[in-house]
Amino acid sequence: MDEIFDIFLLEAIINGILFGGVLALLSLGLNLIFGVVDVVWICYAELVMFGMYTVYWLAGVYDINIFIAALGAIALVSVLGWLVHVLIISPILGTAPINQLLATGGLLFFLQSVATLMFSIEFRNLGLRLPILEFSEMYFSYARLLAFGVALVGMVVVYLFLTRTYIGAAIRAISQDREIMVLMGVNAKKIYWVTASIGGGLAGLAACLLVLQYDVHPFVGISFGPITFIICVLGGLGNMIGGFIAAFILSIIISIGGLYSEIEWGYVFAFAFFIVMMFIRPQGLLGKK
Amino acid sequence: MMTRTIPFIIGFLLVVAPFITPQYPLHLLIMILIWSLVYTAWSLMGRFGLVSLGHGAFMSIGAYVTALLWNYSGISPWIGIPAAMITAAIMAFLVAYPCFQFKIVGHYFALVTLALSEVVKLVIIASRDHTGGSLGFTPNREGDGTSFYALQFADKETFYFVVLGAWVLGLVIWRLVDKSMMRYALDSISEDEDASAAAGIHVTGSKLKITMLSAVLTALGGALYCQYQMFIGPEVIGGIGISLQIVFAVVVGGLYTMMGPTIGAIITLLMTEIFRNWITSLRTEGIDLAGLDTSIYGLMLILFIIFLPKGVLGELIDRLAGGRQKDTS
Numbered sequence: 001m002d003e004i005f006d007i008f009l010l011e012a013i014i015n016g017i018l019f020g021g022v023l024a025l026l027s028l029g030l031n032l033i034f035g036v037v038d039v040v041w042i043c044y045a046e047l048v049m050f051g052m053y054t055v056y057w058l059a060g061v062y063d064i065n066i067f068i069a070a071l072g073a074i075a076l077v078s079v080l081g082w083l084v085h086v087l088i089i090s091p092i093l094g095t096a097p098i099n100q101l102l103a104t105g106g107l108l109f110f111l112q113s114v115a116t117l118m119f120s121i122e123f124r125n126l127g128l129r130l131p132i133l134e135f136s137e138m139y140f141s142y143a144r145l146l147a148f149g150v151a152l153v154g155m156v157v158v159y160l161f162l163t164r165t166y167i168g169a170a171i172r173a174i175s176q177d178r179e180i181m182v183l184m185g186v187n188a189k190k191i192y193w194v195t196a197s198i199g200g201g202l203a204g205l206a207a208c209l210l211v212l213q214y215d216v217h218p219f220v221g222i223s224f225g226p227i228t229f230i231i232c233v234l235g236g237l238g239n240m241i242g243g244f245i246a247a248f249i250l251s252i253i254i255s256i257g258g259l260y261s262e263i264e265w266g267y268v269f270a271f272a273f274f275i276v277m278m279f280i281r282p283q284g285l286l287g288k289k
Numbered sequence: 290m291m292t293r294t295i296p297f298i299i300g301f302l303l304v305v306a307p308f309i310t311p312q313y314p315l316h317l318l319i320m321i322l323i324w325s326l327v328y329t330a331w332s333l334m335g336r337f338g339l340v341s342l343g344h345g346a347f348m349s350i351g352a353y354v355t356a357l358l359w360n361y362s363g364i365s366p367w368i369g370i371p372a373a374m375i376t377a378a379i380m381a382f383l384v385a386y387p388c389f390q391f392k393i394v395g396h397y398f399a400l401v402t403l404a405l406s407e408v409v410k411l412v413i414i415a416s417r418d419h420t421g422g423s424l425g426f427t428p429n430r431e432g433d434g435t436s437f438y439a440l441q442f443a444d445k446e447t448f449y450f451v452v453l454g455a456w457v458l459g460l461v462i463w464r465l466v467d468k469s470m471m472r473y474a475l476d477s478i479s480e481d482e483d484a485s486a487a488a489g490i491h492v493t494g495s496k497l498k499i500t501m502l503s504a505v506l507t508a509l510g511g512a513l514y515c516q517y518q519m520f521i522g523p524e525v526i527g528g529i530g531i532s533l534q535i536v537f538a539v540v541v542g543g544l545y546t547m548m549g550p551t552i553g554a555i556i557t558l559l560m561t562e563i564f565r566n567w568i569t570s571l572r573t574e575g576i577d578l579a580g581l582d583t584s585i586y587g588l589m590l591i592l593f594i595i596f597l598p599k600g601v602l603g604e605l606i607d608r609l610a611g612g613r614q615k616d617t618s
Contacts, residue, residue: 040396040399040400042533088591088595091595092594092595092598095598096598097395097396098338098340098395098396098399099594099598101340101396101399102533102536102537102540102590102594103590103591103594103595105533105536105537105590106537106587106588106589106590106591106593106594107587107591108533108587109533109583109586109587109590110583110584110587110588110590110591111587112583112587113580113581113582113583113584113586113587114580114584115580116579116580116583117578117579117580117581117584118580120577120579121579218580222528222529222530225529226403226404226407226529229400229403230400230403230404230407233397233400233401237396237397261415262415264411264412264414264415265411265415267407267411268408268411268412268415271404271405271407271408271411272408274401274404275384275401275404275405275408278387278388278391278393278397278401279387279388279390279391
């Protein structure tokens with residue numbers, strides 16, 4: 001009896017880690033934007049939703065090759081991210097931070113309802129069924145393995161971009177000191193544009209991975225939006241490595257919680273864990289004081 | 290002269306309103322009053338820079354505690370509502386005390402409270418055996434639907450006065466806070482916490498008091514919503530959607546004035562009603578534009594925050610005050 005139980009627990013933990021890959025990718029984009037522009041995009045998950053629809057339409061309806069569809073989705077969401085910054089964030093960049101959070105919250109409603117208007121509330125899926133991998137009595141879906149792998153590669157690429165390129169260095173510099181870098185001759189506007197586009201592109205990449213596992217509908221963002229913010233805050237807003245670790249901790253909690261009871265309880269435990277952690281480390285796991 | 294008589298005229302109109310208006314406008318009026326109470330409750334703390342995205346949680350607690358006590362234990366809402374308000378206060382204390390103690394402010398406070406509203410929503414969904422989960426929950430009707438004991442009224446007129454009373458209570462509390470010493474303390478805290486603490490203000494205590502007061506009033510609003518609509522759902526009165534809606538309505542109306550949240554409730558509710566009716570009438574003609582109403586709503590919210598951050602009433606008062614200053618100089 002004990003042995004079977006442990007197998008289930010191990011399976012839950014591994015599935016949690018695989019799920020954490022996508023969450024880590026989601027929080028990476030949000031963290032990048034927060035760290036550089038100092039704005040929380042409450043509508044981030046809704047951008048992901050648009051990416052999922054793009055893949056669905058291109059690959060599922062127009063029968064375009066799935067990889068080209070994925071690239072299309074990444075490009076489109078990247079442009080969307082840039083538009084969010086140019087149209088909504090930059091006019092109010094100088095006002096109270098909470099206004100920026102609320103303006104993107106308005107965009108959340110807007111994107112949700114535009115999706116309803118354009119695509120109706122039907123649940124849609126690609127109809128792709130990736131095989132299930134069996135490994136010593138444990139079952140893992142290929143979609144999750146693929147998502148995990150791509151998420152890891154995506155994160156390494158972003159890390160290399162930030163540390164090895166000139167513009168990456170400028171992005172890191174501006175996230176450390178907004179005022180001084182402008183005096184040093186860095187074009188802040190350009191940096192913000194690049195960051196918003198990369199943040200959008202990462203949302204697009206996450207969308208391509210999520211559409212393999214989940215149905216897409218206008219309210220899909222609500223189901224993983226809040227957990228993404230929580231991950232970013234838990235890791236320390238703007239701290240990418242912290243967000244990475246937090247994503248895995250929370251996804252394992254969700255997965256194990258879901259093993260013993262309904263999946264909602266897994267999320268309840270994750271959120272409760274977050275609230276408790278905020279009191280122990282208010283600056284986040286790896287945040288600086 | 291004018292500014293003194295206007296409140297009396299509005300007060301008179303509000304008292305006679307149920308006797309002269311048809312059912313549908315009366316329903317709208319009741320909804321506006323209930324939401325105004327919730328928005329006013331939010332603005333109590335919101336005006337001091339304590340932006341909470343967790344008020345959906347307090348509303349849900351108010352509604353669900355009252356309804357669950359009534360359905361499962363037969364406890365009258367007259368006891369159930371105070372019990373719900375106390376539960377909300379305890380919840381607010383448990384989350385807010387450590388937040389304030391550890392100086393979680395701004396973005397962080399908003400996101401911690403957002404987590405709270407998600408936790409409450411998910412607990413309601415997960416305990417579906419008792420709460421009905423996502424499908425929602427209906428309090429049992431007592432007799433023919435009108436019962437003072439059960440705080441259920443089949444006619445809208447009686448309920449209108451209950452809600453009107455609660456709304457006035459909310460405004461009175463707003464005014465009392467506005468005139469109190471605590472208001473100056475909180476104003477100074479929102480400017481600079483450390484300096485306020487150095488000046489002898491009990492920072493955590495003041496913030497905690499206003500947060501709990503706000504949570505209690507919000508729970509009252511939630512309970513009244515439940516008693517009036519006789520239906521509640523985890524997404525209908527809680528979760529991230531409602532929490533954001535509360536903040537928006539206040540921002541639209543005006544955060545720093547007593548009537549601002551009420552104006553916000555009037556504007557947002559009328560806007561959604563008009564758009565919804567329009568969409569419904571289009572649907573009868575065979576044009577399905579579901580989602581267009583909320584698209585316009587969302588767009589207007591963005592525009593409001595970009596161009597009118599003080600809200601409609603706040604901007605109006607500023608304009609009038611500006612005009613007056615010119616006159617006197």
